[in-house]
Amino acid sequence: MTKFRFLTAGESHVQGLNVILEGIPSNLSISEDYIEKDMSRRQKGYGSGGRMKIEKDRAEIKSGVRHGKTLGSPISLWIENKDWANWLIPMSVKEVSKDQDIKRQTKIVPGHADFPGTLKFNHKDVRNVLERASARETAARVAAASICKKFLSELGINIKSWVKSVGWENSSISNIDLIDWNFVENSEVRASSLEDDEKFKKVIDRAKKERTTIGGVFQVIATGVPLGIGTHTQWDKKLDGKIAQSMISINAVKGIEIGNGFGNTEKFGNQIQDVIEPNLDDIRNFSPKSNHAGGIEGGMSNGNPIIVNVAIKPIATMTRPLPSVDIITGEVVEAAYNRSDICQVSRACPVGEAMLAITLTEEILEKFGGDSLQEIKRNYSSYIKTFKEYGNKK
Numbered sequence: 001m002t003k004f005r006f007l008t009a010g011e012s013h014v015q016g017l018n019v020i021l022e023g024i025p026s027n028l029s030i031s032e033d034y035i036e037k038d039m040s041r042r043q044k045g046y047g048s049g050g051r052m053k054i055e056k057d058r059a060e061i062k063s064g065v066r067h068g069k070t071l072g073s074p075i076s077l078w079i080e081n082k083d084w085a086n087w088l089i090p091m092s093v094k095e096v097s098k099d100q101d102i103k104r105q106t107k108i109v110p111g112h113a114d115f116p117g118t119l120k121f122n123h124k125d126v127r128n129v130l131e132r133a134s135a136r137e138t139a140a141r142v143a144a145a146s147i148c149k150k151f152l153s154e155l156g157i158n159i160k161s162w163v164k165s166v167g168w169e170n171s172s173i174s175n176i177d178l179i180d181w182n183f184v185e186n187s188e189v190r191a192s193s194l195e196d197d198e199k200f201k202k203v204i205d206r207a208k209k210e211r212t213t214i215g216g217v218f219q220v221i222a223t224g225v226p227l228g229i230g231t232h233t234q235w236d237k238k239l240d241g242k243i244a245q246s247m248i249s250i251n252a253v254k255g256i257e258i259g260n261g262f263g264n265t266e267k268f269g270n271q272i273q274d275v276i277e278p279n280l281d282d283i284r285n286f287s288p289k290s291n292h293a294g295g296i297e298g299g300m301s302n303g304n305p306i307i308v309n310v311a312i313k314p315i316a317t318m319t320r321p322l323p324s325v326d327i328i329t330g331e332v333v334e335a336a337y338n339r340s341d342i343c344q345v346s347r348a349c350p351v352g353e354a355m356l357a358i359t360l361t362e363e364i365l366e367k368f369g370g371d372s373l374q375e376i377k378r379n380y381s382s383y384i385k386t387f388k389e390y391g392n393k394k
């Protein structure tokens with residue numbers, strides 16, 4: 001069995017993005033149309049910039065799949081950047097002559113990767129950094145994760161997301177069991193009610209009017225995750241730690257909460273533990289009365305839905321630029337402006353789903369390892385059967 005891993009390559013305005021995904025078992029059905037659905041979800045959103053109108057993302061499967069099924073070999077994907085034709089000279093791989101416009105950028109955007117990246121890599125053009133730091137790269141993650149999601153769905157694991165807040169406006173929904181997921185999917189801000197939809201859009205409109213940007217919090221939920229994914233036995237093998245790392249790797253994400261992590265700090269201990277009781281209808285023979293822990297205890301899934309809240313900051317690039325500096329001359333200037341979003345919270349949701357899918361795929365493969373989908377399913381079901389040894393013997 002090959003260890004699961006994936007890599008992406010590609011700058012924002014080069015010919016396209018490459019993805020290599022290794023460790024996906026054989027015999028999983030997958031198609032380019034299936035991947036496209038998730039990719040289009042990353043492109044929708046109230047307050048997204050002009051680029052989304054240019055790009056219509058589609059990942060081409062270049063290898064690792066034959067006649068609609070995975071082979072168990074590395075899968076490679078190619079996502080063309082539709083805007084590439086306008087960037088032939090600025091992003092040329094070959095040297096270009098000095099009189100050609102390479103869209104050089106020397107004005108730092110505060111809050112972007114520009115300042116540390118340009119100095120650290122010894123560049124004289126900020127574009128050498130911002131092109132890869134751009135969230136265009138997340139299109140590659142979503143494409144890769146769409147295959148992971150298909151794999152997880154074979155084991156009954158599904159991943160969803162919705163927006164909890166935009167700016168200072170918080171959702172009025174407190175019970176996620178009541179969320180209408182069709183509504184979320186059709187809302188331009190991935191809100192879970194009309195009331196939230198309207199108030200989130202108002203905040204975004206205000207940000208646009210004031211020529212600034214706005215962030216928020218979104219929630220990613222995985223259902224059907226079996227008990228026992230991850231382990232308490234070593235710090236770097238804990239599931240919550242792995243999820244936090246993968247989520248915070250998303251561009252502009254600055255905070256992670258598993259379950260009611262922050263809210264629980266305002267309550268007494270007896271109010272926030274998930275008390276379990278016998279329940280022979282539950283696959284584990286026990287069920288909890290609540291899910292304050294967000295489905296993870298001791299670095300292991302406990303069989304409840306995994307709930308991750310993700311805080312994403314307001315975007316750095318603004319139509320009313322902040323004061324900044326020119327990295328070459330040292331002069332005080334206005335920050336550069338490149339086409340940009342006003343609010344990316346809803347567009348980040350599929351990226352959050354992607355990172356959770358990738359992390360869970362890695363962990364599930366480690367636990368139920370096998371080369372074919374059938375072998376993994378066999379391992380999975382024989383493990384699940386061991387739960388029946390508990391809670392049943394008076």
Ligand SMILES: Cc1cc2nc3c(=O)[nH]c(=O)nc-3n(C[C@H](O)[C@H](O)[C@H](O)COP(=O)(O)O)c2cc1C
Pocket residue numbers: 049111112113133134135138250251252253315316317339340341344347348351
């Ligand atoms: C879906 C999505 C879209 C984004 N769009 C933009 C954008 O249009 N302009 C911008 O300056 N930053 C955008 N960002 C955020 C930057 O990529 C990010 O702030 C930058 O790479 C610096 O990294 P950091 O904020 O994680 O420290 C976006 C992030 C996501 C997840």
